[in-house]
Amino acid sequence: MREEEHRNPEQTAHYFVSGTTLMVRLPGEVDEYCCKEIRREMTEYLHKRTIQAIVFDFEKTHFMDSSGIGLLLHFYKKWGGQERDIFLSGEDARMERILRMSGIYQIMRHMD
Secondary structure, X not given: OXXXXXXXXXXXXXXXXXXXXXXXXXXXXXXXHHHHHHHHHHHHHHHHOOOOEEEEEOOOOOEEOHHHHHHHHHHHHHHOEOOEEEEEEOXXXXXXXXXXXXXXXXXXXXXX
């Protein structure tokens, strides 16, 4: 069996494309391991499609370490601006506090 088959579905990101928007439903734990996968998978989507907006959905996320902040910053630097928008959605109070402390809300907008 391949490694992916052993992963808990709660620990994998899910991707949805609607028009020119890529929604990334982040897993329960956003750590170094899953950030590598997310970066690789998102890069594939962004190279294969015309994407004008990215929405990071934190609805299922209950833990995020500095790798998660690094992931957000990576895509902001690489894809943000130039008529592209990056939004955050579904943060609970804990995630909101982490994102606020990191300064992410100064460069990315919350989307209801």
